[in-house]
Amino acid sequence: MDIDEFDVIVIGGSYAGLTAATQLARARRRVLVVDAGQRRNRYARHSHGFLGQDGREAAAIAADGRAQLMKYPTVRWVEGAATQAVAQDGGFRITLANGSAFQGRRLVLATGVVDQLxxxxxxxxxxxxxxxxxxxxxxxxxxxxxxxxxxxxxxxxxxxxxxxxxxxxxxxxxxxxxxxxxxxxxxxxxxxxxxxxxxxxxxxxxxxxxxxxxxxxxxxxxxVSRLYSGSPLADQLGCEMEEGPMGQYVRTDMVKASSVAGVYACGDAARATGNVALAVADGTMAGVGAHQSLIFGAFAAAA
The missing domain is CATH 3.50.50.60 (FAD/NAD(P)-binding domain)
Structure with a gap:
């Protein structure tokens, strides 16, 4: 079976994933975004506190971000849930629930969290x-x-x-x-x-x-909800986790590199607390970190 290959695969197409993918697209890297359509704030009508977007519909912010991202010719978007990730051939193989598979040199986990009430x-x-x-x-x-x-x-x-x-x-x-x-x-x-x-x-x-x-x-x-990972991929890859006040999240360094070389994590999946503005900041760092690792080499976060 032929497997499409990318420089970076971004798992999650919400605010953090969109921002990470945008940084990579602007570096003219071949990027795949895999999105299951489960934005954490999909239940909220409006988003507040994000500079320039205060009071806008949360869904509209995400939709605009996707539309702007997809203007870059090196980006591909696939809808579906990524169910398996393995390190392979100097990169990572991602398999979706429908059986399709993709290969990427780097991986950005922007998989979000699930609130348990x-x-x-x-x-x-x-x-x-x-x-x-x-x-x-x-x-x-x-x-x-x-x-x-x-x-x-x-x-x-x-x-x-x-x-x-x-x-x-x-x-x-x-x-x-x-x-x-x-x-x-x-x-x-x-x-x-x-x-x-x-x-x-x-x-x-x-x-x-x-x-x-x-x-x-x-x-x-x-x-105060209890938070759970929105994806099994971090565990499958062996990423080290940290225990926050509301649940576990992926441990990362300042450029959002995880403990697994070549794997970056951002947004709610990689911080104790979050909102749209923080997710966007995280995504920026993850996208830049993943891009620069393609040039200078991938380093795992320090222990």
């Missing part, structure tokens, strides 16, 4: 609409209204102490943890109300239904 009725249906994870992305639009924090662990203290800058905050502990005396004092200083009654469900716009029958109306809710 608490199993609470009505929560997932509102994800990206009135339930969020990033105050900087969505806090301003709540117009200094009523903001709820649904605790998942002690990490929810971070949200609870930040969000009073965006509105009036209630922390719904929901049995996830119990603040100690110092934490209670800090919450009090920030004006945070604490609700210990367990949560039964989320309804309406973002109403928190409690098990004692009360319904607490909120204008928006924030929750």
């Amino acid at each position: 608490p199993a609470l009725p009505g929560l997932a249906e509102r994800w990206g609409d009135t339930v969020f994870h990033c105050p900087y992305c969505h806090g301003y639009e709540l117009e200094q209204g009523r903001i709820g924090v649904l605790a998942t662990s002690a990490l929810s203290m971070h949200h609870s102490l930040m969000l009073p800058d965006w509105g009036t905050v209630t922390l719904f502990l929901n049995g996830a943890f119990e603040p100690d005396a110092e934490q209670l004092d800090r919450l009090a200083q920030r004006g945070v109300t604490i609700e210990r009654t367990p949560v039964r469900a989320i309804s309406g716009r973002s109403t928190v239904e409690l098990r004692d029958g009360r319904a607490v109306e909120m204008d928006g809710l924030f929750v």
Whole structure:
């Protein structure tokens, strides 16, 4: 079977992958982008905080990026899920779910992450609409209204102490943890109300239904999700991982090189926290790093 060969294969066609591919295309390298169409922020209507794009539809930013990328003649785009990656013949062989295979001298993993939310009725249906994870992305639009924090662990203290800058905050502990005396004092200083009654469900716009029958109306809710890799490729290749507060991510150096020579990682797959602006910055570094490695040699990230 003939296998198409590329200078660099980019796995993931969202903000980080698009940016990495653009850097490589502008260096006139032959680039393949493999995209499964699972942008992490596909549930959000608008994107905020990205210079020059503030308030635009998230999907429109990604669509424009793809349209601009595809004007470069050395780029090919393939839709599908990359299910297997192996080091082979001085590069990497990528196999898709449909059986097609491609060979690349370098590999950029921009595979993103999957958010695992608490199993609470009505929560997932509102994800990206009135339930969020990033105050900087969505806090301003709540117009200094009523903001709820649904605790998942002690990490929810971070949200609870930040969000009073965006509105009036209630922390719904929901049995996830119990603040100690110092934490209670800090919450009090920030004006945070604490609700210990367990949560039964989320309804309406973002109403928190409690098990004692009360319904607490909120204008928006924030929750710390657990993050999981959006692809098995980093594990297959043996990339070293780091443990972040919300889950594992690929360990990289300053130019986004992983511990495996020739493999670069960027975006949410390669950082503890992220947003569109950070993904674009990461993609720039990964694209430049992969390109320069083709000239000067590929080096794995230092141990």
